[in-house]
Amino acid sequence: KQEVTQIPAALSVPEGENLVLNCSFTDSAIYNLQWFRQDPGKGLTSLLLIQSSQREQTSGRLNASLDKSSGRSTLYIAASQPGDSATYLCAPQGSGNTGKLIFGQGTTLQVKP
């Protein structure tokens, strides 16, 4: 059974800092892994998708890496801004369970001006 852990649970940083969010998962037989952000009371916005054969994926100030064999992914946010304040969720999708995402509890990020 896939279990996902995200560390830290909460993070507060001043604007401009670079930061790393960590995600670990127990079952390495994944098809892909997605990172999402969620604003309070809203739906999820897809940030990055990393295929199981990829090591990293970049979009603007965001860079996500994947080490499938060790069950780890990191999301790097460069030059953080107050608008980055949200909850960040990682979700692996199992190779035999496409369409089913398993979520961690997320990391709640606050970027102070």
Place this chain on the structure above:
Amino acid sequence: KAGVTQTPRYLIKTRGQQVTLSCSPISGHRSVSWYQQTPGQGLQFLFEYFSETQRNKGNFPGRFSGRQFSNSRSEMNVSTLELGDSALYLCASSLDGPRSYNEQFFGPGTRLTVL
């Protein structure tokens, strides 16, 4: 291209009633998944439909059911509502084609409150 839409956005019901939530996927997407989000349990997978067939199911009681129509729109139904069913219900769609890598796109959710 319009995103995933969910109706209604907010719903208040009382214990014992039943409720139906609707999800319209992104045009061309064939897979629709449903999730329940609560403060205590986080995001939990309910079920996934593809081509009008349930392809995956999570660990929820039989009071939770769903279906998908030929135009890929999906509905989920919760019968005999309990207080613990109060949650944000999220729907996600994906293309499920050879180059889509099953990227999931989420709707804004339906906030269900059971009194």
